[in-house]
Protein backbone atom coordinates (compact mmCIF):
# COMPACT_ATOMS: atom_id res chain seq x y z
CA UNK A 1 0.00 0.00 0.00
CA UNK A 2 1.11 3.58 -0.66
CA UNK A 3 1.28 4.37 3.06
CA UNK A 4 3.53 1.42 3.92
CA UNK A 5 5.80 2.15 0.96
CA UNK A 6 6.12 5.75 2.14
CA UNK A 7 6.78 4.74 5.75
CA UNK A 8 9.41 2.21 4.63
CA UNK A 9 11.09 5.01 2.68
CA UNK A 10 11.06 7.28 5.75
CA UNK A 11 8.33 9.58 4.40
CA UNK A 12 5.62 10.64 6.81
CA UNK A 13 1.95 10.41 5.91
CA UNK A 14 -0.31 10.98 8.92
CA UNK A 15 -2.32 7.90 9.88
CA UNK A 16 -4.41 6.72 12.83
CA UNK A 17 -6.39 3.61 11.97
CA UNK A 18 -3.65 1.90 9.95
CA UNK A 19 -1.32 -0.51 11.75
CA UNK A 20 0.86 -3.00 9.83
CA UNK A 21 -0.18 -5.85 12.16
CA UNK A 22 -3.93 -5.35 11.71
CA UNK A 23 -6.51 -5.46 8.93
CA UNK A 24 -7.03 -2.25 6.96
CA UNK A 25 -10.27 -0.36 7.56
CA UNK A 26 -9.41 3.08 6.15
CA UNK A 27 -11.78 4.77 8.56
CA UNK A 28 -9.89 7.73 10.01
CA UNK A 29 -9.35 9.40 6.57
CA UNK A 30 -6.35 11.48 7.60
CA UNK A 31 -4.02 9.60 5.22
CA UNK A 32 -5.86 10.66 2.05
CA UNK A 33 -3.46 11.58 -0.76
CA UNK A 34 -3.68 12.89 -4.30
CA UNK A 35 -2.71 10.20 -6.81
CA UNK A 36 -1.79 10.59 -10.45
CA UNK A 37 -1.62 7.29 -12.34
CA UNK A 38 -0.85 6.19 -15.93
CA UNK A 39 -4.08 5.75 -17.90
CA UNK A 40 -3.80 2.62 -20.10
CA UNK A 41 -6.67 3.92 -22.27
CA UNK A 42 -4.73 7.10 -23.10
CA UNK A 43 -1.25 5.78 -23.93
CA UNK A 44 -0.36 5.55 -20.26
CA UNK A 45 -0.57 9.31 -19.94
CA UNK A 46 -0.29 10.39 -16.32
CA UNK A 47 -3.73 11.56 -15.16
CA UNK A 48 -5.07 12.63 -11.78
CA UNK A 49 -7.55 10.34 -10.04
CA UNK A 50 -10.44 12.76 -9.37
CA UNK A 51 -10.90 12.04 -5.67
CA UNK A 52 -8.39 11.72 -2.86
CA UNK A 53 -7.49 8.12 -2.01
CA UNK A 54 -6.64 6.51 1.34
CA UNK A 55 -2.88 5.83 1.22
CA UNK A 56 -3.33 2.97 3.70
CA UNK A 57 -5.70 1.09 1.39
CA UNK A 58 -4.46 1.98 -2.08
CA UNK A 59 -1.87 -0.31 -3.66
CA UNK A 60 1.30 1.41 -4.84
CA UNK A 61 1.80 0.96 -8.60
CA UNK A 62 4.46 1.55 -11.23
CA UNK A 63 4.47 5.05 -12.65
CA UNK A 64 2.21 6.49 -9.95
CA UNK A 65 2.84 9.98 -8.62
CA UNK A 66 1.53 10.58 -5.10
CA UNK A 67 1.14 14.01 -3.56
CA UNK A 68 0.86 14.06 0.22
CA UNK A 69 1.12 17.83 0.50
CA UNK A 70 -0.97 19.10 -2.39
CA UNK A 71 -3.57 21.78 -1.50
CA UNK A 72 -6.35 19.12 -1.60
CA UNK A 73 -4.44 16.68 0.64
CA UNK A 74 -3.54 19.44 3.11
CA UNK A 75 -7.15 20.67 3.22
CA UNK A 76 -8.27 17.13 4.07
CA UNK A 77 -5.65 16.71 6.82
CA UNK A 78 -6.73 19.98 8.41
CA UNK A 79 -10.42 19.07 8.16
CA UNK A 80 -9.90 15.63 9.72
CA UNK A 81 -7.89 17.11 12.60
CA UNK A 82 -10.60 19.68 13.16
CA UNK A 83 -13.33 17.02 13.26
CA UNK A 84 -11.32 14.76 15.58
CA UNK A 85 -10.81 17.60 18.05
CA UNK A 86 -14.42 18.82 18.09
CA UNK A 87 -15.43 16.64 21.03
CA UNK A 88 -11.96 15.99 22.38
CA UNK A 89 -11.53 17.41 25.90
CA UNK A 90 -8.00 18.72 25.10
CA UNK A 91 -6.96 17.72 28.62
CA UNK A 92 -3.31 17.19 27.68
CA UNK A 93 -2.00 18.62 30.98
CA UNK A 94 -3.50 15.63 32.88
CA UNK A 95 -3.22 12.98 30.15
CA UNK A 96 -0.63 10.18 30.47
CA UNK A 97 -0.23 10.10 26.69
CA UNK A 98 0.86 13.74 26.44
CA UNK A 99 4.30 13.91 24.87
CA UNK A 100 3.84 10.73 22.85
CA UNK A 101 0.36 11.38 21.45
CA UNK A 102 -0.44 11.35 17.74
CA UNK A 103 -3.32 13.77 18.28
CA UNK A 104 -0.86 16.30 19.68
CA UNK A 105 1.78 15.61 17.03
CA UNK A 106 -0.59 15.71 14.07
CA UNK A 107 -2.51 18.72 15.45
CA UNK A 108 0.84 20.53 15.49
CA UNK A 109 2.03 19.25 12.10
CA UNK A 110 -1.20 19.02 10.12
CA UNK A 111 -3.91 20.83 12.11
CA UNK A 112 -5.43 24.30 11.77
CA UNK A 113 -3.95 25.64 15.00
CA UNK A 114 -7.26 27.12 16.18
CA UNK A 115 -10.70 25.67 16.85
CA UNK A 116 -13.84 27.15 15.31
CA UNK A 117 -16.10 25.03 17.53
CA UNK A 118 -17.87 27.05 20.21
CA UNK A 119 -20.76 24.71 21.01
CA UNK A 120 -21.00 22.34 23.98
CA UNK A 121 -18.70 19.33 23.62
CA UNK A 122 -20.16 15.85 23.89
CA UNK A 123 -19.07 14.23 27.17
CA UNK A 124 -18.21 10.54 27.06
CA UNK A 125 -17.72 8.34 30.16
CA UNK A 126 -14.62 6.79 31.71
CA UNK A 127 -14.78 2.99 31.83
CA UNK A 128 -12.93 0.28 33.72
CA UNK A 129 -12.30 -2.34 31.03
CA UNK A 130 -10.37 -4.92 33.03
CA UNK A 131 -7.54 -5.49 35.51
CA UNK A 132 -5.00 -3.49 33.48
CA UNK A 133 -6.83 -1.04 31.28
CA UNK A 134 -8.98 2.08 31.69
CA UNK A 135 -10.86 3.80 28.85
CA UNK A 136 -11.30 7.57 28.81
CA UNK A 137 -13.86 7.48 26.04
CA UNK A 138 -13.95 11.21 25.36
CA UNK A 139 -10.32 11.06 24.17
CA UNK A 140 -11.05 8.19 21.74
CA UNK A 141 -10.87 8.94 18.01
CA UNK A 142 -12.59 5.66 17.02
CA UNK A 143 -9.66 4.31 15.04
CA UNK A 144 -10.77 0.79 16.16
CA UNK A 145 -7.20 -0.49 16.48
CA UNK A 146 -8.05 -1.90 19.94
CA UNK A 147 -11.17 -3.70 18.69
CA UNK A 148 -9.30 -5.22 15.74
CA UNK A 149 -6.41 -6.29 17.99
CA UNK A 150 -8.79 -8.28 20.24
CA UNK A 151 -10.47 -9.87 17.23
CA UNK A 152 -7.47 -10.51 14.99
CA UNK A 153 -4.49 -10.99 17.30
CA UNK A 154 -5.72 -12.38 20.61
CA UNK A 155 -8.88 -13.83 19.04
CA UNK A 156 -10.77 -13.05 22.25
CA UNK A 157 -13.04 -10.34 20.80
CA UNK A 158 -14.01 -8.68 24.09
CA UNK A 159 -14.17 -5.18 22.61
CA UNK A 160 -16.83 -3.62 20.42
CA UNK A 161 -18.08 -0.34 19.03
CA UNK A 162 -21.49 0.73 20.25
CA UNK A 163 -23.71 3.67 19.31
CA UNK A 164 -23.79 5.65 16.09
CA UNK A 165 -22.27 8.82 14.69
CA UNK A 166 -20.76 11.12 17.29
CA UNK A 167 -22.24 8.87 20.00
CA UNK A 168 -19.97 5.97 18.94
CA UNK A 169 -18.12 4.48 21.88
CA UNK A 170 -15.66 1.71 22.47
CA UNK A 171 -16.93 -0.80 25.03
CA UNK A 172 -16.61 -4.41 26.11
CA UNK A 173 -19.35 -7.00 25.77
CA UNK A 174 -21.64 -7.26 28.83
CA UNK A 175 -20.30 -9.62 31.48
CA UNK A 176 -16.81 -9.67 29.95
CA UNK A 177 -13.56 -8.02 31.05
CA UNK A 178 -10.56 -7.09 28.93
CA UNK A 179 -8.43 -9.71 30.62
CA UNK A 180 -6.62 -11.71 27.94
CA UNK A 181 -2.87 -12.42 28.15
CA UNK A 182 -2.00 -9.58 25.76
CA UNK A 183 -4.68 -7.14 26.91
CA UNK A 184 -2.29 -4.36 28.00
CA UNK A 185 -0.92 -4.13 24.45
CA UNK A 186 -4.01 -2.12 23.46
CA UNK A 187 -2.61 0.72 25.59
CA UNK A 188 0.43 0.99 23.31
CA UNK A 189 -1.65 0.44 20.18
CA UNK A 190 -3.98 3.33 21.00
CA UNK A 191 -2.57 6.35 19.15
CA UNK A 192 -4.11 8.77 21.67
CA UNK A 193 -4.65 8.80 25.44
CA UNK A 194 -7.94 6.91 25.47
CA UNK A 195 -6.65 3.55 26.73
CA UNK A 196 -4.61 3.91 29.88
CA UNK A 197 -2.44 1.65 31.99
CA UNK A 198 -3.75 1.41 35.54
CA UNK A 199 -0.19 0.86 36.83
CA UNK A 200 1.13 3.98 35.13
CA UNK A 201 -1.90 6.23 35.69
CA UNK A 202 -0.77 9.75 36.68
CA UNK A 203 2.65 8.35 37.69
CA UNK A 204 5.03 10.27 35.47
CA UNK A 205 5.24 12.57 32.47
CA UNK A 206 6.70 10.61 29.57
CA UNK A 207 9.41 13.20 28.88
CA UNK A 208 10.91 12.38 32.28
CA UNK A 209 11.31 8.70 31.32
CA UNK A 210 14.52 7.21 29.99
CA UNK A 211 14.90 3.83 28.37
CA UNK A 212 17.60 1.22 28.86
CA UNK A 213 18.16 -2.18 27.20
CA UNK A 214 17.46 -5.18 29.42
CA UNK A 215 16.46 -8.86 29.46
CA UNK A 216 12.93 -10.05 30.22
CA UNK A 217 13.13 -11.30 33.80
CA UNK A 218 9.41 -11.92 34.27
CA UNK A 219 8.89 -14.78 31.83
CA UNK A 220 11.49 -17.45 31.03
CA UNK A 221 11.81 -16.20 27.44
CA UNK A 222 15.04 -14.23 27.97
CA UNK A 223 13.89 -11.73 25.33
CA UNK A 224 15.72 -8.47 24.81
CA UNK A 225 13.47 -5.68 26.03
CA UNK A 226 13.65 -1.95 26.68
CA UNK A 227 12.88 -0.86 30.24
CA UNK A 228 11.49 2.62 30.88
CA UNK A 229 12.93 4.33 33.92
CA UNK A 230 11.45 7.32 35.71
CA UNK A 231 13.76 10.29 36.16
CA UNK A 232 14.32 10.83 39.86
CA UNK A 233 16.35 14.05 39.70
Ligand code: SF4
Pocket residue numbers: 139140141142143144145146147170189190191192194195
Ligand atom coordinates in the same frame (compact mmCIF):
# COMPACT_ATOMS: atom_id res chain seq x y z
S1 SF4 B 1 -9.62 3.52 22.39
FE1 SF4 B 1 -7.75 4.15 21.27
S2 SF4 B 1 -7.26 2.36 19.97
FE2 SF4 B 1 -9.39 2.11 20.65
S3 SF4 B 1 -10.61 3.06 19.02
FE3 SF4 B 1 -10.27 4.64 20.57
S4 SF4 B 1 -8.46 5.73 19.86
FE4 SF4 B 1 -8.50 3.80 18.74
Ligand code: FES
Pocket residue numbers: 014015016017018025026027028029030031032054055056057
Ligand atom coordinates in the same frame (compact mmCIF):
# COMPACT_ATOMS: atom_id res chain seq x y z
S1 FES C 1 -4.78 5.53 8.13
FE1 FES C 1 -5.71 5.56 6.20
S2 FES C 1 -7.77 5.98 6.61
FE2 FES C 1 -6.86 5.78 8.60
